[in-house]
Amino acid sequence: NRAAILKGKKVLITAGPTEEKIDPVRVLTNHSSGKMGFELAAAANELGAEVTLISGPVTLETPVGVHRIDVISSEDMYRAVMNQYVHHDIVIKTAAVSDYTPSVSYDQKVKKTDGPLLLELKRTKDILQALGEQKTHQYLVGFAAETNDVLAYGKKKLENKQLDMVVINDISQPNQGFNADTNAVHILTKTGKEINIPLKSKTEIAQDLLSMIAKEVDRS
Numbered sequence: 605n606r607a608a609i610l611k612g613k614k615v616l617i618t619a620g621p622t623e624e625k626i627d628p629v630r631v632l633t634n635h636s637s638g639k640m641g642f643e644l645a646a647a648a649n650e651l652g653a654e655v656t657l658i659s660g661p662v663t664l665e666t667p668v669g670v671h672r673i674d675v676i677s678s679e680d681m682y683r684a685v686m687n688q689y690v691h692h693d694i695v696i697k698t699a700a701v702s703d704y705t706p707s708v709s710y711d712q713k714v715k716k717t718d719g720p721l722l723l724e725l726k727r728t729k730d731i732l733q734a735l736g737e738q739k740t741h742q743y744l745v746g747f748a749a750e751t752n753d754v755l756a757y758g759k760k761k762l763e764n765k766q767l768d769m770v771v772i773n774d775i776s777q778p779n780q781g782f783n784a785d786t787n788a789v790h791i792l793t794k795t796g797k798e799i800n801i802p803l804k805s806k807t808e809i810a811q812d813l814l815s816m817i818a819k820e821v822d823r824s
């Protein structure tokens with residue numbers, strides 16, 4: 605039995621991909637399965653926290669005891685997260701939110717022609733940035749999925765987005781990141797800690813991460 609070190613804490617976790625609608629049959633999305641975020645939700649619940657999980661479209665079962673809110677697009681995710689933010693003490697942003705969405709989304713199926721199709725995309729709202737700016741008492745944890753210069757990009761995210769912790773995924777490596785059952789992460793904290801968690805199951809990574817977060821929150 606693990607100690608209830610997060611008892612009394614409200615934890616908000618986002619997971620999964622977003623889907624950006626092009627037309628009734630086509631979407632822009634990514635390879636996030638939701639596994640990492642769902643494992644974090646289960647681990648936080650085990651440690652006694654009250655957990656809200658905001659998830660994009662995934663095929664996973666809701667962890668026992670966790671309150672789940674389903675969303676589809678990055679705009680839905682933005683609204684749901686901003687609504688929940690003030691009620692939570694710890695926020696962990698595992699979701700792979702689309703950075704771009706179609707400038708126009710069509711209500712009827714776009715018919716194909718013989719020529720190419722040009723799709724214009726516009727930027728989505730940066731949820732993590734907004735959370736950093738509106739932070740009051742929350743301990744804010746961002747994820748970063750990078751293929752190169754992972755530590756440098758992660759450090760930039762920590763600083764620019766006013767995070768308390770950044771969890772960096774090097775997605776150029778096999779068996780980690782999107783859709784895998786295992787993961788390996790680098791963690792940087794605002795307080796200057798650098799921790800490396802080598803390849804293990806996402807269940808174990810989630811447990812390690814939550815213990816670390818609990819310790820940091822306790823200290824701050």
Ligand code: PMT
Binds near residue numbers: 698701729750
């Ligand atoms: O779901 P799995 O298959 O288990 O895979 C897990 C994972 C690889 C998706 C996860 O571990 C991970 O790395 N998640 C972050 C993926 C990502 O979108 O990284 P990013 O570097 O593009 O974004 C960085 C951070 O900004 C993330 O916390 C993201 O939630 C946030 N963001 C991004 C865009 C946006 N418009 N708003 C955001 O808040």
